[in-house]
Amino acid sequence: MEAASGGGRDTDLETVHLLRQVTVELVLAQAEFARRHGMHGTDVRALICLLDAERAGTPATPGLLGAELGLNSAGTTAVIDRLERLGHVERVRDRADRRRVRLRVSAAAVALGESFFGPLIGGTVELLRGMDDTEAAAVRRFLSGVGELARRPAP
Template sequence: MGNLGPEMEVVHLLRAVTVELGLHSARFAHRNGMHPTDVRALIALMDASRAGTEMTVGRLGAALGLNSAGTTALIDRMERAGQVRRVRGAGDRRRVLVEVTETAVELGWASFGPLITAAVELLRVYDERELAAVKGFLAGVLEAATHGK
């Protein structure tokens, strides 16, 4: 392949990172007897928790592209494994929320923690403008990928 411009070099690096992260996630799922969708569910639940957003059964299913029966089967399986729990909404006891358990968080941290720590350490050398550029680029790629669904 000929001389790539710096933009294409970044795009190819991003692709390589994406592939490696996917493989890392697949190994995590396999080691822990999980389906790849279970891993996506844990990520969605942890993201919601970090954002202070309640995750209903319906919202989780929509985020994962699952129908009602598929979402119920997923939650049942993950609940049996001790990874999630169903709880009643504080404001509306009829609402069923899904939360990730501390056990699942610890399991995830044991596998992904070293990678997360390494990424944070790499970012510490960047100044505010550089961090804003990295965040802007990644947010833009995420937006482009999301629109491509």
């Protein structure tokens, strides 16, 4: 990796450290949200997975959720049961196959998330709107690339 320098500073590593700082802050925000609402960090990750599946038009099943979270069947059931007790997730029978259960994030859970994360999301959107199309595309390309790297198995 060839580092760009500005006044002797390695700006490539500076970017990596900024990304790490943002990651830590986001994890802390997620932990605070979980704490305030009587959830585990895994519960919040589960809600995010379910919302992402809905956005992608993918049927959200316990099997999908377990695979996304890296949990076995018992662990997945425990997460779903906790979220259902809290009123954040609903089990819905599949119309085509009544034996299959779909998972849906409740409207109340969505509103709760929006009330906590809304300012962060809104501020992020405003930052992006302050960029031209080329800059915003570069940010998306960078974050997508880092996401791909993070999903690779550790050596």
